[in-house]
Amino acid sequence: AQSVTQPDIHITVSEGASLELRCNYSYGATPYLFWYVQSPGQGLQLLLKYFSGDTLVQGIKGFEAEFKRSQSSFNLRKPSVHWSDAAEYFCAVGALETGRRALTFGSGTRLQVQP
Amino acid sequence: NAGVTQTPKFRVLKTGQSMTLLCAQDMNHEYMYWYRQDPGMGLRLIHYSVGEGTTAKGEVPDGYNVSRLKKQNFLLGLESAAPSQTSVYFCASSYFGKGVAYEQYFGPGTRLTVT
16 A cells, blocks of 8 residues: 655745755555645645656646655755745645545645744 | 535534535536545545445545535535544545546535534
């Protein structure tokens, strides 16, 4: 069964600084990978997704992520963080073979942005 | 398009009471899901449906039942609520595409407290 690990429970960065959120997955075949963001009291919004092809994926709000098969990682990055980026971020992996096509989520990383 | 909507947004139940959470989507999606979100645990799949009239169990189905009588609606029922079911419940939907990966669209969530 697939699994997702987000090693950092909580990260604090200064506004304008760069950001990298880590995600490691476990899955036997080529995974389908997603990053979602959840603002307080809100549902989850898709930031970006990786299906195949170019391993550097661009998303909304200036985010990007890089798929590294050798490291089983799909880290999320942003060159310059804005205060509005403060939220919880979830990495997720999906698999066509499971039939149900549900996603397996990591436990999330909460991002705080200092002025 | 409203996307995925959930009712109610908040609910407080006493132990042993029952209730039904309603999820509706207007995107003509085949797949629908119910997740629960608890601190530090990400989202866990309760039940899912791959089409009208079909439902199946996810990771944590005990204490819940579901029904999908219409394609656009997915109901989650708690027959006898327990404090362990205090959580935030999210509904999601996705399209079906053979050989195509899928992103899920989430509702705003229902915060349920069982006392």
